[in-house]
Amino acid sequence: MGGTDVGGSDVAVRPMTAQDWSAVHEIYASGIATGHATFEASPPRWEDLDAAKAPEHRLVAVDAAGRVLGWAAVVAVSDRCVYAGVVEHSVYVAPDAQCRGVGRLLLDALVASTEAAGVWTIQSGVFPENTASLALHAAAGFRTVGVRQRLGRMSHGPMVGQWRDVVLLERRSASL
Numbered sequence: 030m031g032g033t034d035v036g037g038s039d040v041a042v043r044p045m046t047a048q049d050w051s052a053v054h055e056i057y058a059s060g061i062a063t064g065h066a067t068f069e070a071s072p073p074r075w076e077d078l079d080a081a082k083a084p085e086h087r088l089v090a091v092d093a094a095g096r097v098l099g100w101a102a103v104v105a106v107s108d109r110c111v112y113a114g115v116v117e118h119s120v121y122v123a124p125d126a127q128c129r130g131v132g133r134l135l136l137d138a139l140v141a142s143t144e145a146a147g148v149w150t151i152q153s154g155v156f157p158e159n160t161a162s163l164a165l166h167a168a169a170g171f172r173t174v175g176v177r178q179r180l181g182r183m184s185h186g187p188m189v190g191q192w193r194d195v196v197l198l199e200r201r202s203a204s205l
Contacts, residue, residue, distance in 0.1 A: 040093075042138040043088065044088060045088055052096070052097035053072075053078075053089065053097060054072045054075075057100075064183070064187050065158045099131045099132060101119065101135040101136065101139045104117055114148045116151055117151075117154075120153075140170075148202065156196070163196060173196055176194050177195045180192075180194065181193055
C-alpha cells in the first residue's frame, strides 16, 4: 500500500502491528475524549483489539518519519455464514492530522482490502454531531441507512448519562 501526498506530506497505509499500539491507543483515546466518536469510555488493551479486529483489515496511516497518523479496522457483524461479507469498521485520525486526507486514505485502503477479501458491505455507526466523520464517509461512497434513535447512553465525558442517536452508514461493493 504505497505512499500518497496528503496535506503536503508523504503518507502511506500499511498493516497495523503490535508495535503501533501505543500510537493507536493515543489516537483512540483522543477520539474518545471528544465525546463524539464512540460509546467506549476508554481504549481496549492491545490483546482485546487484536482478538476482536480482523487482522487482515487492520491498517495504519504513517507519515514519512513513520509516525502513525490514524488507523482503521473491522469486525465481523455476525458469525453466521450468510453475513460473512458484512463488517463494521472504525476509523480514527490523530487530532493534528485531521482535515488532511488521512481518513479518506485509510477508508480507501480499507475498501480495497475488504473488497479483495469478498466483503460486500462495510457499515458503521456515527454520532450525528460528528459532522466531519459523516462528510468523510459520504465522500468515500457510504450512504445513510437511517438513524437509530436513543441507541445508547454515554458513560463518560461531558454527555455522561445522555442518550445518543447513531447514524447507520453503509458502503456496498459495486464489484461483488
